[in-house]
Amino acid sequence: MDREVPLAVDVLRRAGFGSQVARLLEYPRNAPNGAILVAEGPGNSVIGVACTAAFATSGWIGAVGVAPEARRRGLGTALTEAAVRWLRSHGAATVLLYATEAGRPVYERLGFVSEERAVxxxxxxxxxxxxxxxxxxxxxxxxxxxxxxxxxxxxxxxxxxxxxxxxxxxxxxxxxxxxxxxxxxxxxxxxxxxxxxxxxxxxxxxxxxxxxxxxxxxxxxxxxxxxxxxxxxxxxxxxxALRMRLGRExxxxxxxxxxxxxxxxx
Structure with a gap:
């Protein structure tokens, strides 16, 4: 994973997460209740990223991004599904995330429901x-x-x-x-x-x-x-961003x- 972290950061920056995204990844990278999931491309490249943080019976998905050259292949959906499975395996009955307008349709197709915006x-x-x-x-x-x-x-x-x-x-x-x-x-x-x-x-x-x-x-x-x-x-x-939920409230x-x-x- 240490080799992949800079590649994951690069993907997220190119996906629009800004220059400070590396700091955001420090928690899921180092915490036993977090994970950085990646989708690999040709030549061991990283073309997609999703991060998780589990808190007892709830868990969060964040920093989901796909490299511009790898979009429209269903990677965002696949990464979200993988993150949900990871959180479920760590005891999360409820999965939460904050969605952009671009990501919202993906999450709705997976069964997430809208709660409230944060500004x-x-x-x-x-x-x-x-x-x-x-x-x-x-x-x-x-x-x-x-x-x-x-x-x-x-x-x-x-x-x-x-x-x-x-x-x-x-x-x-x-x-x-x-x-x-x-x-x-x-x-x-x-x-x-x-x-x-x-x-x-x-x-x-x-x-x-x-x-x-x-x-x-x-x-x-x-x-x-x-x-x-x-x-x-x-x-x-x-x-x-819009707070969305999969599972019980x-x-x-x-x-x-x-x-x-x-x-x-x-």
Missing amino acids: AWRGVAGAAPPLDLQRLADIDRSKIRALDLAATGERRDAVLDAIHPLAGVGAPGGVHGLAGYAIASPWGAGTAIAASSPEVGVALMAAATSGPAAGTLIVPDGNLAATDALHAWRFVRLND VAWRPEQQFGLFNLFWG
């Missing part, structure tokens, strides 16, 4: 509710897991525990001992933010993108408080998600 925004935060925030530490990990489960409906302990050191802030309180967290992602542009109330969530969004340089936040459309704050701060909309709460790690596993 990537970029800018510098303005005024926010005053809140006493504290730096996150290892002692907070169990609280982070509990709050994350409440917001996402998934046991994402594997990815949360892989973040060392914890780079972010939290708001004490709430039933989990933590009313909100904001954690910088080592694998993508976004900051993961979960909060039990709009006031805490917006304050954490502001803390994550207070400047001076512009920051990126990926927010579910269903979180109206977050979207209102981004409009008020005049953030620029970058792109969006996950008890997620988009109104508690004020920032996603990325459009791979949310």
Whole structure:
């Protein structure tokens, strides 16, 4: 796989994933609950890629791309089917992904159903509710897991525990001992933010993108408080993707998600 990773990165860049896609692949490459699946072409070349991340009874497919010269051969479908099989074999009753408009028909043919869009925004935060925030530490990990489960409906302990050191802030309180967290992602542009109330969530969004340089936040459309704050701060909309599901529904709460790690596993 080490030989194939640079080839996979090249395919994804040519498929439109941008220059930072190599960072996104670091998690599935190194994590025991993730995998990078490739379709090989002539001369041991790589012509297609799909990545996976399994979280107990749920799993994600991301970074699905086919080299331009190998399109219209059904590779996107074949890679998605292979990723679903991999996730099923690792216990995922529900398979999730974020689809572009180009990929959506492929996933619909495989039985995926649409849930909700997430939008990537970029800018510098303005005024926010005053809140006493504290730096996150290892002692907070169990609280982070509990709050994350409440917001996402998934046991994402594997990815949360892989973040060392914890780079972010939290708001004490709430039933989990933590009313909100904001954690910088080592694998993508976004900051993961979960909060039990709009006031805490917006304050954490502001803390994550207070400047001076512009920051990126990926927010579910269903979180109206977050979207209102981004409009008020005049953030620029970058792109969006549609959350889709294969299998039973996950008890997620988009109104508690004020920032996603990325459009791979949310």
